[in-house]
Amino acid sequence: MTHLLDIRKLCIDFQSASGLFRAVDSIDMHCDSGEILAIVGESGSGKSVAMLAMMGLLPWNAKISAERMLFDGHDLLGLNKRERRRIIGKDIGMIFQEPMSSLNPCFTVGFQIGESLRLHLGLKGARKRERSIALLRQVGIPAPETRLSAFPHQLSGGMCQRVMIAMVLASNPKLLIADEPTTALDVTIQAQILELLLSLQREKDMALILITHDMGVVAETAERVQVQYAGQKVEEQNVRSLFSAPRHPYTAALLASLPERARTRGKLPSIVGVVPGQFDRPPACLFAPRCAQAKSVCNENVRQQGAAHGHALCNFPLEYTK
Amino acid sequence: MLKFILRRFALLVPTFLGITIVAFGFVRILPGDPVLLMAGERGLTPERYQRLLEEFGYNRPLWQQYIDYLGDLLRGDFGNSFVTKQPVLSEFFTLFPATVELSVCAMVIAIIVGIPAGIVAASKRGSFWDQSIMGTALVGYSMPIFWWGLLLIIVFSGWLGWTPISGRISLVYFFQAKTGFMLIDSLLSGQDGAFLSALRHLILPSLVLATIPLAVIARQTRSAMLEVLGEDYVRTARAKGLSTRRVVGLHALRNAMIPVITVIGLSVGTLLAGAILTETIFSWPGIGKWMVHSISRRDYQVVQGGLLLIAVIVMVVNLLVDMAYGLINPRIRHN
Numbered sequence: 001m002t003h004l005l006d007i008r009k010l011c012i013d014f015q016s017a018s019g020l021f022r023a024v025d026s027i028d029m030h031c032d033s034g035e036i037l038a039i040v041g042e043s044g045s046g047k048s049v050a051m052l053a054m055m056g057l058l059p060w061n062a063k064i065s066a067e068r069m070l071f072d073g074h075d076l077l078g079l080n081k082r083e084r085r086r087i088i089g090k091d092i093g094m095i096f097q098e099p100m101s102s103l104n105p106c107f108t109v110g111f112q113i114g115e116s117l118r119l120h121l122g123l124k125g126a127r128k129r130e131r132s133i134a135l136l137r138q139v140g141i142p143a144p145e146t147r148l149s150a151f152p153h154q155l156s157g158g159m160c161q162r163v164m165i166a167m168v169l170a171s172n173p174k175l176l177i178a179d180e181p182t183t184a185l186d187v188t189i190q191a192q193i194l195e196l197l198l199s200l201q202r203e204k205d206m207a208l209i210l211i212t213h214d215m216g217v218v219a220e221t222a223e224r225v226q227v228q229y230a231g232q233k234v235e236e237q238n239v240r241s242l243f244s245a246p247r248h249p250y251t252a253a254l255l256a257s258l259p260e261r262a263r264t265r266g267k268l269p270s271i272v273g274v275v276p277g278q279f280d281r282p283p284a285c286l287f288a289p290r291c292a293q294a295k296s297v298c299n300e301n302v303r304q305q306g307a308a309h310g311h312a313l314c315n316f317p318l319e320y321t322k
Numbered sequence: 323m324l325k326f327i328l329r330r331f332a333l334l335v336p337t338f339l340g341i342t343i344v345a346f347g348f349v350r351i352l353p354g355d356p357v358l359l360m361a362g363e364r365g366l367t368p369e370r371y372q373r374l375l376e377e378f379g380y381n382r383p384l385w386q387q388y389i390d391y392l393g394d395l396l397r398g399d400f401g402n403s404f405v406t407k408q409p410v411l412s413e414f415f416t417l418f419p420a421t422v423e424l425s426v427c428a429m430v431i432a433i434i435v436g437i438p439a440g441i442v443a444a445s446k447r448g449s450f451w452d453q454s455i456m457g458t459a460l461v462g463y464s465m466p467i468f469w470w471g472l473l474l475i476i477v478f479s480g481w482l483g484w485t486p487i488s489g490r491i492s493l494v495y496f497f498q499a500k501t502g503f504m505l506i507d508s509l510l511s512g513q514d515g516a517f518l519s520a521l522r523h524l525i526l527p528s529l530v531l532a533t534i535p536l537a538v539i540a541r542q543t544r545s546a547m548l549e550v551l552g553e554d555y556v557r558t559a560r561a562k563g564l565s566t567r568r569v570v571g572l573h574a575l576r577n578a579m580i581p582v583i584t585v586i587g588l589s590v591g592t593l594l595a596g597a598i599l600t601e602t603i604f605s606w607p608g609i610g611k612w613m614v615h616s617i618s619r620r621d622y623q624v625v626q627g628g629l630l631l632i633a634v635i636v637m638v639v640n641l642l643v644d645m646a647y648g649l650i651n652p653r654i655r656h657n
Binding site for chain 1: 553555557558560561562563564565566573576650651653
């Protein structure tokens with residue numbers, strides 16, 4: 001069966017003054033209609049960069065290569081800018097971490113939503129306005145008629161994120177990418193926004209890719225989870241088995257460091273060391289220097305496990321006895 | 323917005339008072355006795371000198387003179403020229419349209435060339451285009467106006483003979499000034515070729531006067547665009563699938579215009595200062611040339627009045643700029 005989104009061996013390098021920096025290291029990824037995929041990982045693990053690359057939003061110094069990058073039957077790699085724009089913003093929508101700065105301060109909410117409606121659906125005048133109001137109502141904004149003429153600085157962060165969601169929904173996308181949509185918001189608002197995203201996803205049978213570093217968010221929302229570390233995908237499982245039986249030591253360590261899951265009183269477990277940088281990349285397994293299970297072979301090569309072991313990129317995936 | 327405008331208006335009053343003190347003080351600080359200067363080489367009898375001092379009020383304390391001066395100003399009396407005996411105000415307004423015509427043309431050139439140049443430089447950062455535009459802007463900014471003007475006259479008027487050397491229109495045309503703006507008057511006159519002649523006279527001085535503001539606007543547009551292009555909302559606009567033209571030309575430019583408008587407003591002051599040199603080089607009969615003449619003739623009333631009027635114009639333009647801010651940036655309008 002063909003996936004809605006199908007990416008194989010995606011690599012992204014940034015040309016910097018000190019040489020090439022590999023931000024994403026041959027990542028495979030797929031997502032189907034109606035599915036919620038969460039991508040988890042700490043800052044710099046290449047979560048957002050991979051998605052921005054697909055959207056064509058990376059700066060010119062990014063070099064993107066992939067064996068395959070298919071969306072809905074289109075090869076995203078072979079498209080020119082104009083063809084890509086017909087898909088981006090229409091069939092793929094993306095919302096970002098900072099809702100307040102993601103909306104243009106010089107234009108009203110109505111203008112910014114209307115722009116999408118006109119570009120992708122060709123709506124004009126009264127019909128555009130009607131649809132904008134309906135969209136704002138759909139994302140739970142009170143008094144949508146008056147909000148149309150509001151500027152972003154007159155809205156709260158949560159409201160801005162709702163407007164962003166409305167703007168993205170304007171074109172009925174098949175895939176919605178939410179890049180840490182709740183990180184910048186208050187805890188109570190976070191829950192509301194997540195709830196909104198989930199209900200919209202169910203209602204419209206969209207695919208939803210949720211980028212986050214918050215395991216709590218993952219547990220509440222996702223169906224399938226992909227864990228990234230230093231630009232590599234280190235594990236992929238459905239959410240339940242990931243939480244009950246993490247296969248990669250990194251995932252296990254991440255879960256163990258959640259305050260809610262801490263088994264002992266006292267100091268919270270943490271992962272020693274830091275993510276490798278541009279110049280100290282380990283030769284084989286990138287996690288080896290920080291891994292408790294690492295053996296000398298881990299510095300020579302690293303093996304990708306099968307589905308039974310959560311596709312873990314690890315020579316010694318964790319085993320569980322039933 | 324209304325409150326914002328009213329507050330800006332209220333701020334004009336102390337600024338205006340400050341300028342009157344400078345203009346008033348400036349003339350008093352200058353060496354030389356205005357009455358003796360007026361009298362010229364023939365000299366005066368002591369009695370006549372005393373009478374003239376009293377007539378002009380120069381024998382009274384400075385603060386009283388200043389109060390009288392303010393009172394005159396409020397009644398619209400800017401004094402009379404020592405040389406022509408004409409009211410300063412009417413002389414000013416006879417010559418002002420010529421300066422406005424020149425300055426507006428220069429500003430239009432500076433804006434319609436400077437802003438696109440800045441946008442191109444920013445969106446092709448580090449490229450050949452960026453470097454040549456910014457290099458040219460730096461040269462333009464550093465060019466002394468009088469030298470640059472003379473150079474253009476030598477090349478375009480002298481060697482190539484494409485444009486006239488000086489003046490506002492060829493002497494073969496004659497018509498009554500209706501608006502004071504030569505481009506409009508020449509059109510209204512209906513005489514063949516008059517408009518073209520006026521336009522040809524205007525090109526070189528406008529170019530010379532536009533050079534510095536153009537360079538400043540181009541550099542400011544570039545740096546503002548570079549900043550704005552990295553903003554989250556520009557990424558959002560791209561993520562919506564908008565064309566590069568719309569992302570750069572609407573979403574980014576609208577935000578980048580805020581600092582550029584400031585620079586344009588500040589350039590108006592530079593423009594009027596530049597007009598003094600440009601008008602002198604090209605014998606352009608505007609207020610710049612008038613001021614230079616008055617200074618060399620020690621016509622202090624004119625210098626004092628002209629200074630004040632130019633300052634008021636710069637003030638008003640800056641007020642308009644502040645209002646334009648509010649139009650472009652909703653955050654200012656609502657606060």
